[in-house]
Amino acid sequence: MTTDNSPVNAPVNERGERLITHLRHVDLAVPDYDKQLHFYTEMWGLSPEVTDEGIAFLAAEGSPEQYSVRLRRADEKRLDLISFGAATAGDVDAMAQRLSSAGIRLVAEPDTLQTPGGGYGFRFFDNDGRTVEISSDVAVRQHRRIEEGESIPVKLSHVVINAPNPEATVAFYEQHLSFALSDTLWSPHMGEVMWFMRTNPAHHSLAIARCPHVSLHHASFEMRGIDEYMRGSGRLMRAGVEKVWGPGRHLAGNNTFTYFLDPHGNTIEYTTELEELDEDTWHPHLYDFSDPEVTDQWGTANPMNEFVAKQSFNDPDRGVFVAPPV
Missing domain, CATH: 3.10.180.10 (2,3-Dihydroxybiphenyl 1,2-Dioxygenase, domain 1)
Incomplete structure (x- = not known):
């Protein structure tokens, strides 16, 4: 069985392309930060950049994204946000304007990001109240080809x-x-x-x-x-x-x-x-x-x-x- 999948009034740029290009990272708040950090690095196979503020940015070695998982020390477990990429700052602005015009609550207006790799982006709540981030112009991380037999995430x-x-x-x-x-x-x-x-x-x-x-x-x-x-x-x-x-x-x-x-x-x-x-x-x-x-x-x-x-x-x-x- 099949069903129609045509997006309604789909947000695209002047090139006719989707404003969102890809998935960047998922951010988690965790009560036992040290245990989670050990698991995601030593067991799961991500590479850490750790801060003194109880935040760790964990990169997949095969990915150009600055990080794939962010861990934050917190009293309660939660999903902090899901981040998606956009091609240009203009696309980020267009997406923010579109969402705002539709009455969707922005958490933050488009601005320079303070996370690894910088870039330009904004955050909003989806219909269920999740925080979603859209960003462009994030610096590419130095990454590498995962070798044969190497059982870590790409x-x-x-x-x-x-x-x-x-x-x-x-x-x-x-x-x-x-x-x-x-x-x-x-x-x-x-x-x-x-x-x-x-x-x-x-x-x-x-x-x-x-x-x-x-x-x-x-x-x-x-x-x-x-x-x-x-x-x-x-x-x-x-x-x-x-x-x-x-x-x-x-x-x-x-x-x-x-x-x-x-x-x-x-x-x-x-x-x-x-x-x-x-x-x-x-x-x-x-x-x-x-x-x-x-x-x-x-x-x-x-x-x-x-x-x-x-x-x-x-x-x-x-x-x-x-x-x-x-």
Whole structure:
């Protein structure tokens, strides 16, 4: 089954291109900062730039982005923000003007960024109260090719968010940010439960899941290839990191997956081979995720059960409509 995915009044620049180009980073507030910092660097494989203020900027070695994860020491666990890139400062201004004109609350007007790499950007609240950042002109980080057998992330692949009214959240990202629908998951008992959305030919850089509350579903990191993905998954399992689901290969996106829990219960994923789409010819599918081959084409992952579903719900986000302090 397919469905129409035409964005309504899509925000594009004078070149006819989307104003948002790609995913930059995901920022987390964490109560046990030292434990999380150790996990994401020593276990997960990110490279740290640490400040004296209890903030760490963690880079993926294969990515030109200054950082893929920001950790901030805080009393409560929350998703601080999700950051997306834009091509030019003019596109940033156009996006801010568009959102403001639509009555969407800006957290900060476009200005010079004070984070690594600088750049120009602004923040706003989406319809669920998440803080979202849009930026351009961030300096490129010195990065490198990940070598064969090296089981560390190449880059941040995608972020999945939970929403109590996901249809409204999907419409928000389509209409205001020009995300396009790639595929949808549904079941005969639950109806539609997850929407995969893209802002470039990658099958999804954002997905939206049905959940009783606003929260982070998971953040996913791209590995060099199948071998490196399996080596990384195995390294974490041998180390006793709690595995939620996998290893396997999804049908929507055709990407591999192994999901783990970080020390504060955020689900994070190793993946590889996420599908690249021909956007001119692509038509979204409606996949029945009660079919085992939809959730895992290989049949190697543990079954999708209540434990997997519960972990993906995460804790309710305490940062809704509250901008992070930095």
